[in-house]
Amino acid sequence: MKTSGNTILITGSTSGIGLGLAVRFHQAGNKVIVAGRRKALLEQITIDYPGIEAIELDVADAKSIIQASELVAARYPDLNVVINxxxxxxxxxxxxxxxxxxxQETIEINLLGTIRMTYAFLPQLTQKNDSVIINVSSSLAFVPFPIAMTYSATKAAVHAFTEGLRVQLADTSVRVIELSPPGVQTTLFGQESDEHAMPLEDFLNETLDLLHAEPTPNEVIVERAKFLRTAEATGNYDNALEMLSAWKAPD
Incomplete structure (x- = not known):
């Protein structure tokens, strides 16, 4: 993936990993469009980071996705990267x-949102010579977190969908990449201050190094995510599942 000169749309980019990637890509000389449901947050991002643009988009709403794809095609004809x-x-x-x-809400957003975004934006992406779709799954796609079992299931499904998508698009100009984060210090699951989670800046540093490597790997797996990603192949699956099963929600 080229380091600059891209036009990049990132869903769920008002906080956490999405916002972190948006800022890093913007600083590297890319046109970045952040997308999310909360208008006030989107507006604040465009104020805090002049040059970043924003659109309202609810990935749980099929109509919103279609409207966004039509808006982006008209306003940003050079779009070549979509990060789900x-x-x-x-x-x-x-x-x-x-x-x-x-x-049900988790499936609607995490899985159907990714699938609908892919279908909606592919017509535009296939017209470019250097297009990329990045689907964000999770290391929990490979060993489930029992207390968040549907989240884990959706991320396993995103992994399978992305694998199949890569095969179907092999003869097109669209590159398909899967990003599988470990636990990162974000608000996603209240891990902002969790010492066991990976610091966000460290995650971004390692992720961008992998995305800009030649060749870019099909799966972007930082070191902290490799234990779960390889657990079944290395014979550590049962131990990993036991470890994740021991986690209890705070009272």
Missing amino acids: NAGIMLSENVLDPDSVKIA
């Missing part, structure tokens, strides 16, 4: 009937 980063991570208890609502 939007997602939620909530704990759920299968013995609580209300948790099915959490499961």
Whole structure:
């Protein structure tokens, strides 16, 4: 992936990894469009980082995605990179009937949002010679986090979808990359101050080094994510699942 001169749309980019990537790409000389549901946050980002632009987009709403794709095609004809980063991570208890609502919302945003974004933006991306789709999964795609089991399931599905997408687009100009973060110090699951989570700046540094490597790997896996990514192949799956199962939500 080239380091500068891209026009990049990032979903879920009002905080955390999405915002971090947006700022880094902007500083490197790319046109960056942040996308999210919260208008006030989007406006604040454009004030804090002059040159970054913003559009309202709700990936849980199929109509919103279509409208955004039409707006982007008209306003940003040079778009060549889409990063499907939007997602939620909530704990759920299968013995609580209300948790099915959490499961449904998680699937709508994390999985269907990624799939719908891909279908909506591919017509524009296939017209460019250097297009990239980056789908953000998780190291929990490879060993599930029981307390957030539907989140883990959606990320496993994003991994499978991305693998298949890469094969289907092999004869096009669109490069397909999967980014699988470990636990990072963000608000996603209340890990801002978790000493066991990876500092955001360290994650961004390592991720961008991998994205700009020649050749760019199909899977961007930082060192902290490799234990879970390779757990089954290395015979560590049961130990990894036991470790994740021991985590309890705070009271």
